[in-house]
Amino acid sequence: MTIVLNRIDDRLIHGQVVVGWGQPLDVKFIVLVDDAVAESDWEQELYRMGVPPEMEVRFHSAEGAVAHLDGYRTEARPGILVTGDIATMRYLVQHGGVRDVNIGGIHHRAGRTQHLRYVFLTPEEQAALRDLAAHGAVVTAQDVPAARAVPLEELLTVREDA
């Protein structure tokens, strides 16, 4: 097994990740890549508290994660990598060889327009996602396993009302 899901989700570790994806994929570890969380013991404890005891959580900054990604890919156990924003995932695509990107949750904020119920993007974020694809990553949006994976081009075309 390996990293079975590379996810962008502004809530980082939460119910959809731990239960929605974690249980059907039999996930044994989560790699949380976030510069702020990587520097905060309190935040790390908060996220550790949210996962069952058999699920390990590892924390890295974006730069720090790159050196560990090959090791995670050869792990015998399945794991999920999660970032809180597109910029962090783009760094991992460009420098860490990430080739499949799941958009799990980018929520409403001023300047963003709604594409799916759980995906809101600024024009700059749309461009950043296209850049992921230009670097060879397959980008889809899918909040939970039972939902359809929406390809990037469809995601960027579709508009949903809030």
Next chain:
Amino acid sequence: MSDTKRALVAGHADFAAGLVSAVDLITGRGALLVPIQVKGLCGADIEQLLRDTMDSTGVRIIFTDLQAGSCTMAARRVLRQIGEGTLVAGANLPMLLDFVMSSDGGGAAAAAAAERGRAAVSVHGSTA
């Protein structure tokens, strides 16, 4: 019976509204609880929603649905920021019934209700 709010109940989708509705049906005291329905919000927006509701109601007790959930994460951050309050994660109906029927509805009542809710889970029939 005063209708002074005692606690927020926050959870995914309609979880909170459903529980509060059930509490009201059983006890007539649903008005003591403030349901917070979280749909399509990022963590920062959930925090803001909880903080604003706590400010407007004066409530310092929060019940949430899921320990790993974004409501729980947000609630922990809010309580840390304001430096007071009680959070109970993993709320269920027996827990909230016990809480609204308590005499004061403070942190001790929330802790006692948590124990009641934990003890109220049972399994019947075959487990094979």
